[in-house]
Amino acid sequence: MDGPTGRPKLRHxxxxxxxxxxxxxxxxxxxxxxxxxxxxxxxxxxxxxxxxFGFHVEDTAVTSEALVAAGTPKPAERFTNRPFAEYRAMDPEGNWFDLSEHGFGGPRPSSPA
Structure with a gap:
């Protein structure tokens, strides 16, 4: 995630x-x-x-917890064949948004051990 603040970045x-x-x-x-x-x-x-719309976030679990604490429904895991984001959520106004820890090209491949 870019930037020192760890704030979500609009990417999509x-x-x-x-x-x-x-x-x-x-x-x-x-x-x-x-x-x-x-x-x-x-x-x-x-x-x-x-x-x-979609956000690149530093940590999807922490972001999901914060959203639930703010009164929004828990973000749902996206289908595995959807490489664009790991989670889908809805804001209080009913607008859908995606959350991705890996960016919007899909999860990064595992690095060799």
Whole structure:
């Protein structure tokens, strides 16, 4: 995690859009912050617009405990085939957000012993 404060860093924004490449979603990055323009599935119930955002945190367990202590639901572990973040949570307003200790490229490979 970058910086001396250990504060969460915003790293990911995901927006659902109708007018995207018909075959897939589009991902853009400046090398730090990534923007996912997610193709809307016409038969789905996902609304158009902001879908979720993601934070890079120093320690997901400590961050999860702090969120629960603040009255939010406990963050849920993401599916193992989702390399973008380890946990998904919801703020008091109902906005979804991701938490990742490893960044948004998936967990780092184990270093050889």
């Amino acid at each position: 924004l995901a927006i659902v859009a109708r007018d995207r490449d018909p075959d897939r979603s589009c991902f853009l990055s400046d090398g730090y912050l990534s923007l996912a323009l997610i193709k809307h599935q016409l038969d789905g119930e996902t609304p158009i617009g902001m879908n979720h």
